[in-house]
Amino acid sequence: MSIEHDAHASGRPAITEGGPSLPQERRLVTAIPGPRSQEMFARKRSAVPPGIGTTLPVFVTHAGGGVVVDADGNSLIDFGSGIAVTTVGNAAPRVVERVRRQVGDFTHTCFMVTPYESYVEVCEKLNALTPGDHEKRSFLVNSGAEAVENAVKVARHATGRQAVVVFDHGYHGRTLLTMTLTAKNMPYKQGFGPYAPEVYRMPMAYPFRWPGGAENCAAEALAQVTDAIDKQIGAHNVAAIVIEPIQGEGGFIEPARGFLPGLLEYARANGIVFVADEVQTGFARTGHLFACEDEGLVPDIICTAKGIAGGLPLAAVTGRAELLDAVHVGGLGGTYGGNPLACEAALAVLETIEADGLVERARRIGDLMLPRLRALAERFDVVGDVRGRGAMTAIELVVPGSAEPDAAVTGEVARRCHAEGLLVLTAGTYGNVLRFLPPLSISDALVDEGLSILEKAISSV
Template sequence: MTVRETGGPELPQERRIVTALPGPRSQELEQRRRSAVAAGVASSLPAYIVAAGGGILRDADGNQLIDLGSGIAVTTVGNSNPRVVERAKEQLDAFTHTCFMVSPYEGYVEVAEALNRLTPGDHEKRTVLLNSGAEAVENAVKIARVSTGRSAVVVFDHAYHGRTNLTMAMTAKAAPYKRGFGPFAGEVHRAPMSYPYRDDAAAGTKVSGEDAAARATEMIDRQIGADQVAAIVIEPIQGEGGFIVPAEGFLPALAEYSRENGIVFIADEVQAGFGRTGAMFASEHEGVVPDLVATAKGIAGGLPLAAVTGRAEIMDAVGPGGLGGTYGGNPAAVAAALGAIEAYEQDGLVERARELGEILVQRCERLRTRFPEVGDIRGRGAMQAIELVHRDTIEPYPELAKAVAGHAAENAVLVLVTGSFGNVLRFLPPLTISDALLHEAFDVLEEAFAQALG
């Protein structure tokens, strides 16, 4: 299997080690970075990328790495997907910018129509296009506050919603996302999340989704008052928090509580959305229909685009001029999004996510059989993770996660560490990766575990 690089020759879909990683050219670029780029901008991989396609990243020294990160779930349709590239090139030849708020264009409307059609529910919808996931979440909260006339926002333990002032307040993890950046926006309240692996261990029995939801809603009623809450905001599968999939019944119970109390139920589908989980949106797995859906990442195949899509009566509560932004719905980005949506729908990528999920679970189970430090396997489709713990405990083992990821990088496999405790390895391969490459990546990961654990 080969894919075309943008403006280059075919990129062979194979892992290739030419130099030690990072190689001399990447090391040179790293030296330049240190005198040019702010220290607060960190990178997981020490190799500098010059080309990418399918499941492969090629670095400045000619090494080819297997990509299990997809730019944190952005290049879900595959890096430089031909449909995305063709659409974006056509748009760039036409015009680069007018600002939709000044002089509109059809591409913005087309993407809004597609999102209104694709997001869960058959009710009438409206969409606003933005630049980033954090901007989408923040605008969803703005819309909910105007629509309800209320101010309180409920989020959850282990949540990640972004790096703006409001979304930092909504994010749970202090370091590196929040420490030193306060004071944060007010009227943000945190409820307990359904975290089956740790909930069940703490309770000594299985904690149902309904019981976990009751725990959260009782806290809302007692500490805030449901009639004060504008929105409940939740990731159907938490991303930075550690790919936590709540117990079955948790999300539907929260959605029902929201409906009963006039609360806007917002699904942050920034990381889990767009085919990644084996459904177009993760909310669909339990038949949940959010009032508002925040999207970004996989929406445009690598170009910056985000959106809020939701019930027409809620979206239209904000008056003219209340939503927007100079670059929101940039012409090239919306063209790329139309190419990405075409790929999801016409190239069988949602089904492919389910196939990849079966392979990922199989290989993760193999790791757990061999290494008891793999405490939990969780996820949906091509969004899977393993939580690492000290043997015979549930004590987080972040040192092992770091060691495995480091060994993998040295051997041309990119895997990302995540989780509130820094002890989760997450797997987000592009949906165009081959079975063979995915298996080869996990062969390297097995070697990494064996080396780290002696």
């Protein structure tokens, strides 16, 4: 399923020839999870360590448009997109076609051994599409964590400095360095130390929880951050500031407007590399191709992954040419980085975003979701905050009459949504955020039905 330009006004996505033929409907034929999924989950328990968690123990056999179908024949509404990965839709027709052609030609050579054109083409497109008209370079890796880690490597090498500044509620990955950059201890860091050195955490401009109030958040947070850097680290020792334009796993926190531009200005004035982690926000998710565009930010380095390749593992580091060119030959790369199948998928994703108007479609989804979510906040005191842009929205649940996080109610609402055939994800430092990441190929009708299920779940709790 893909979105045609002439279908935007009606909000009814058109099925393109060769696209998924799955009926775009919620259909429950068993309890969730059903007997077949339960049987497979028992196999998982005996074969896979429990550290690999599961949000919803249904085993998927097909997915496309706005639904996932499990082994028992249940069709669930997808408000997760594999954590913002299948933004253009699962098994998107152009992705399937390009990958199918490539797999018959060759599956791997290692770009560092014998290169191929698709890698170069992906990099050319990223250089052209990411914010800023300066000269850029890109290289490809396997995951968002790997992209962030390489961005820090580049910044340290280019500046000759070591310190890295990150923020409360931030999430950047599970490798040693990116686990260190990540704020939340459980489950990401507990028991895995010691951590990487020279990482410094600063307060986030979190409007809903800022002590001085949302209206003062940007200015006060910026003053606190820059003062702490100057006094505790020394700006001349800082290689990079790494931040998500909208924090993902941390709870879909939109920094107070003005905070990010002020932070970028401070970085520029002090020779600090400003790294935008757009792993979850990139590729049309927020109603811009990249979330940085919302406030006109031009980062020195931008890290992308997740939605870049329609479900195939790929990530990228794109940055100012003088920064990336400073690294010696052999200092960057990896065996699988820029796999040819993933490169073809990425080219298909970019083609689909442009051809099917998916930036506009993300805005349309936001226009559908945000008013409904705000209406829930008016009706239910447990909904403390509504936030997000485009097809990246969230609600934060609290103890009524306070700002105290209510993770227990959040988990129960998620379970009731799952039981009714709506796949939702939780997030947040306090485990009290429900985040919504529908594929941009979802229909208006499924968005509306999913929100009705959410309303019922909150009402029942």
